[in-house]
Amino acid sequence: MICLRISVDRRVYDSTLIVTGRQAHPNPLHFPLLSMLTKISSFANIGLHSEHITVEVGTHPGLGDITIVGLGDTAVQESKQRIRMAFRSSGFRIPTGKAITINLAPADVKKVGPRFDLAIALGILIVHDLAEIPKDVLKNTVVLGELALDGELRHVSSVLPATIAARQQGFTRIIVPMSNGPEAALIPGIEVIAAENFTELIAILIGEKEAPQIFPPASSPSREIDIDFADVRGQQHAKRALEIAAAGGHNVLMSGAPGAGKTLLARALRGILPPLSQEESIEVSQIYSVANLLSPETPLLSDRPFRIVHHTASGVSIVGGGQTPGPGEISLAHKGVLFLDELAEFPTQVLEVLRQPLEDQKITITRAQGSVTFPAEFLLVAAM
Numbered sequence: 001m002i003c004l005r006i007s008v009d010r011r012v013y014d015s016t017l018i019v020t021g022r023q024a025h026p027n028p029l030h031f032p033l034l035s036m037l038t039k040i041s042s043f044a045n046i047g048l049h050s051e052h053i054t055v056e057v058g059t060h061p062g063l064g065d066i067t068i069v070g071l072g073d074t075a076v077q078e079s080k081q082r083i084r085m086a087f088r089s090s091g092f093r094i095p096t097g098k099a100i101t102i103n104l105a106p107a108d109v110k111k112v113g114p115r116f117d118l119a120i121a122l123g124i125l126i127v128h129d130l131a132e133i134p135k136d137v138l139k140n141t142v143v144l145g146e147l148a149l150d151g152e153l154r155h156v157s158s159v160l161p162a163t164i165a166a167r168q169q170g171f172t173r174i175i176v177p178m179s180n181g182p183e184a185a186l187i188p189g190i191e192v193i194a195a196e197n198f199t200e201l202i203a204i205l206i207g208e209k210e211a212p213q214i215f216p217p218a219s220s221p222s223r224e225i226d227i228d229f230a231d232v233r234g235q236q237h238a239k240r241a242l243e244i245a246a247a248g249g250h251n252v253l254m255s256g257a258p259g260a261g262k263t264l265l266a267r268a269l270r271g272i273l274p275p276l277s278q279e280e281s282i283e284v285s286q287i288y289s290v291a292n293l294l295s296p297e298t299p300l301l302s303d304r305p306f307r308i309v310h311h312t313a314s315g316v317s318i319v320g321g322g323q324t325p326g327p328g329e330i331s332l333a334h335k336g337v338l339f340l341d342e343l344a345e346f347p348t349q350v351l352e353v354l355r356q357p358l359e360d361q362k363i364t365i366t367r368a369q370g371s372v373t374f375p376a377e378f379l380l381v382a383a384m
């Protein structure tokens with residue numbers, strides 16, 4: 001038996017040859033192919049819960065194709081084209097002659113959206129030695145972000161709940177697009193690295209550039225109430241009823257002729273409610289982060305929500321749902337006011353879906369892949 005050791009491109013093939021007569025044949029049962037593997041941490045969003053996802057990137061001799069496995073949706077599969085163009089725009093080139101396999105583990109969790117683009121791109125970069133990124137830089141680090149074709153890092157949703165979950169699971173650093181930086185910085189105890197584009201991020205990771213400082217927004221910004229309770233003239237009985245409702249957390253039904261001021265009173269109700277605490281602000285901001293309704297400039301919601309529902313709204317839009325379950329109007333009104341104008345015009349089946357959330361102050365949405373629960377603690381104001 002002859003042992004053959006071949007060194008190619010600083011990496012090693014090990015092969016055992018079987019000698020029969022004058023010819024040596026490779027043993028088909030023992031010929032491991034050259035394979036390189038790297039792992040990067042990310043998070044998938046399931047309701048308000050974030051699941052830890054390990055992005056495994058491996059390469060081996062092949063035709064240069066990229067394969068993504070791990071129950072990803074169409075947006076995840078399309079990341080192959082975005083990453084190829086982003087690499088070219090950023091001055092990197094994926095070597096030919098090597099196939100790339102990307103596994104998003106655990107494989108039984110549905111992955112949705114382009115939030116894994118940046119983690120996959122960093123994995124491809126490392127596995128091909130295209131950048132000298134120190135190993136300890138990505139240790140205990142979470143990576144989230146979408147890649148544009150020109151290499152720009154684009155805003156993704158659900159960064160706030162992912163940052164909370166990352167800190168709870170012992171991660172010390174999170175890498176996000178610049179537009180998501182203030183949102184991630186809301187959570188203390190975790191370092192935030194934010195960049196405008198892929199080239200800038202690589203320069204930060206290899207030490208050529210200092211990471212910009214990301215400051216969290218003010219914990220108690222000034223409240224801006226468009227309609228103050230003091231501006232309402234007359235309607236003393238209605239105002240007194242709303243004051244009692246605000247003090248005790250009671251639901252309100254107002255009845256009156258059109259133009260009597262029912263909508264004005266409902267809008268003014270938010271102004272006499274107590275301000276949100278820091279914990280409540282984070283809780284409400286998580287819901288809006290999942291719904292992708294947070295402003296990049298002011299990701300911390302300090303005012304109580306006020307949501308108006310039209311009588312043509314469906315039950316799914318009110319309680320939440322969809323193929324990928326998301327929050328509905330009752331969850332977007334969490335810790336605030338939900339206003340139903342022209343209550344008599346709402347279909348009976350739509351009003352029936354409000355019964356359980358009003359009692360339990362939460363809503364559970366069940367689909368074939370599982371169920372998610374959103375909070376729904378709101379003050380219901382209806383007019384007819």
